[in-house]
Amino acid sequence: MPNLLHLDSSADLTTSRSRAITEAFADAWREFGADHTVARRDLHRDQLPHLSDSALHWPPRLRLPGDAPDPAHEALQQALIAELVAADVVLIGAPLYNYSLPSTLKAWVDNVHLPGVTAPFDGDDQQPMLGRPAVVVTSRGGVYDEGTPTAGRDHATPVLDIVLGSTLGMRVETIATNLTLSDRLPMPEAARERATRELREAKEAAVASARRLG
Secondary structure, three states: OOEEEEEEOOOOOOOOHHHHHHHHHHHHHHOOOOOOEEEEEEOOOOOOOOOOOHHHHOOHHHOOOOOOOOHHHHHHHHHHHHHHHOOOEEEEEOOOEOOEOOHHHHHHHHHHOOEOOOEOOOOOOOOOOOOOEEEEEEEOOOOOOOOOOOOOOOOOHHHHHHHHHHHOOOEEEEEEEOOHHHHOOOOOHHHHHHHHHHHHHHHHHHHHHHHHHO
């Protein structure tokens, strides 16, 4: 039974474009039938705690003498990792907030990125997510095209490429839509047209990705 882990982190619960795109993916996934399950976690509605103790950066066998993190938080961390490892495909809504990840999504990353458990540290078999697909859906208020003044200022998707791809060993693909603020800020008509087109294309890409990965 292929299982999709669907995460959203946008604080906009009504008009979010990242949520609209991940929903298109999840709906296409469900079209395969009841054997294609979805584990849904809304990181904005049900916010995770930031790491309450630096010892939670490490599994018990790698902690220092005297480390004693909160057992409840440790149990939550283990549950989050189990939920991740149970996923055949991971879908992440990652809007760009102040050039970086929403803090709600960063808290999830900090909880599941555990050396010696989900990431290599002292052995060869510590990448349980190795080779599995991760689909990152990002929505950005402006544009970050090469050659523009804001090129290189997106610090959200590169972090996920490093954590999910380089460290956890997943196959990361990104679906992006830009100029999401074109309906809120004064921008040229061409910007609004591009925003509309990119949202449509992103939804189509999400459906195509779900059908390919499912």
